[in-house]
Amino acid sequence: MKVHCIIFVFLLCKLACAAEEDEMTIINSCLERLNNQAGGAAIHIQQVENYSSWTVEKIPCFTVCIARAKGWFNADTNKWNKHRISEDLGADTYNYCRYELDRQHENACHFAHQGMKCLKQAQENIPITHAALLGCVLQLNITLDDLRQYVPLQLHEKIPCFFQCFAQKMQLYSTNFEWNTDKWVKAFGPPHADINEFRSQCKASSATIKSQPNTCAWMYTEHICLERMSYHKPLNQIQSSGGGQR
Secondary structure, three states: OHHHHHHHHHHHHHHHHHHHHHHHHHHHHHHHHHHHHOOOOOOOHHHHOOHHHOOOOOOOOHHHHHHHHOOOEEOOOOEEOHHHHHHHHOHHHHHHOOOOOOOOOOOHHHHHHHHHHHHHHHHHHHHHHHHHHHHHHHHOOOOHHHHHHOOOOOOOOOOOOHHHHHHHHHOOEOOOOOEOHHHHHHHHOOOOOOHHHHHHHHOOOHHHHHHOOOOHHHHHHHHHHHHHHHOOOOHHHHHHHOOOOO
C-alpha cells in the first residue's frame, strides 16, 4: 500500500512538473515572438512570469499570445475555444467563466486578457466554493441520498438551510443582509448581467426579513431568483451566442 502511495505521489509530481515545463515553453515562445515584433526595449522573462496574476495587462497583447498557444483562443476570429478550455481545465472552470468568455470585445488582446484573468480566478475560487459546500454537508449531516434530491432551481429547498449555511461560509450577505455582490461573483463566477440590476425582482423586502427570523427560506428564494435572472440567459440570447445553458 505504501509503495502504491509513493508511486501515485511520484506520478502527480511528474505531471505537475511537465505542466510547468509546458507553461514555461509557451511563455518563452511568446516572449521571443513579442521581442521580435517590438522595436523598443527587450521584454525580459521576469516581467511576464507572473502574467496570470495581472489585473491589467502590463505587456500589451502578451496574454493573447499565451491563450492562443494553449489552444484556448483564436485571435483571428476573436473567439474562445470553449470545448478545449473545458477539456483542459474542467467543466467547473469553464462554467465559472462562461459569460465572461461570451463578453466579446473588439480588441482581441483585451478580450483574451479578461478571459484568462477569469480562468485564473476560477481556479483559485472554485476550491473555496467546494470547501464551503463540503463544510455545510458535514455541518448539516447531509447524506448522499439528500444530495441526490437537491436539484438546482427548485422552488422549495429540499435540504433545509443548506443555502443559508453556504451563504454564511462564503459571506454572501452583510450583517444587515445586503448582498456582498463581489462575494457572489467570487462564489459563482461572473454573471451575464450585473446582479444589482435584479435587486427589485429578487431582493427580499425589509418587512419580509423582519417578519421571518429564520433566514433560510427568503435567502434561498433570493438565490433562486438571482440564478434564474443573472446566470441563465433568455433562450434567444443563448441561441445567438451559440452556447448552451449554464
